[in-house]
Amino acid sequence: MNKPYTFDLIKPDFIPSRYDNHIIRRLSSMKGQYLDQQAYQKMLSHTDRVLYEVYELKRPEIVGELLHGISIVHPGKVGQEFFMTKGHFHTLLETAEVYNCLKGQGVMVMETPEGDWAVEELYPSRVLYVPPCWAHRSVNTSRTDDLVTFFVYPGNSGHDYGTIEQQGFRKLVIEESGQPVVIDNPRWQPTGGR
Ligand SMILES: [Fe+2]
Numbered sequence: 001m002n003k004p005y006t007f008d009l010i011k012p013d014f015i016p017s018r019y020d021n022h023i024i025r026r027l028s029s030m031k032g033q034y035l036d037q038q039a040y041q042k043m044l045s046h047t048d049r050v051l052y053e054v055y056e057l058k059r060p061e062i063v064g065e066l067l068h069g070i071s072i073v074h075p076g077k078v079g080q081e082f083f084m085t086k087g088h089f090h091t092l093l094e095t096a097e098v099y100n101c102l103k104g105q106g107v108m109v110m111e112t113p114e115g116d117w118a119v120e121e122l123y124p125s126r127v128l129y130v131p132p133c134w135a136h137r138s139v140n141t142s143r144t145d146d147l148v149t150f151f152v153y154p155g156n157s158g159h160d161y162g163t164i165e166q167q168g169f170r171k172l173v174i175e176e177s178g179q180p181v182v183i184d185n186p187r188w189q190p191t192g193g194r
Pocket of ligand 1: 088089090097136153
């Protein structure tokens with residue numbers, strides 16, 4: 001399929017009017033990622049909640065293509081830590097990504113292999129440019145609303161989830177006195193993989 005195409009992102013849910021893949025990530029796929037492991041196990045023993053969903057338009061994963069779709073992070077917390085995506089580097093590290101927030105409120109937590117980090121706010125109309133080499137994770141800091149973002153990244157980027165699964169992000173976003181707060185991740189450890 002190599003003809004121009006269109007689709008619509010319709011309020012209030014912004015689910016694309018056409019898509020090829022619908023990925024559902026549940027609590028059970030985030031083993032070891034949340035700081036409060038006790039709260040994680042307790043929540044998981046109760047029910048395997050859906051934390052986030054991705055709707056993808058399928059394109060060839062090659063240079064020149066742009067992969068795009070919608071990410072929806074649901075509201076909630078594990079202990080004091082907000083629901084979030086797994087987060088990843090791109091396998092081809094030197095590839096960027098653009099996010100446009102359509103709904104909700106949250107942050108993008110980012111870091112580089114060299115130790116730089118950044119946390120940028122996301123809210124409707126906000127556009128975020130994630131430069132090459134920055135790992136990225138969406139965090140929903142709303143108590144009630146989904147965090148919905150539209151994303152675009154190069155077709156040949158690939159996803160490296162393993163590095164983050166092993167070492168975590170340097171920074172975490174938790175709720176303190178009703179406010180989102182960025183803290184150091186006490187469990188962060190370099191694997192030497194990157
Ligand atoms: Fe990405």
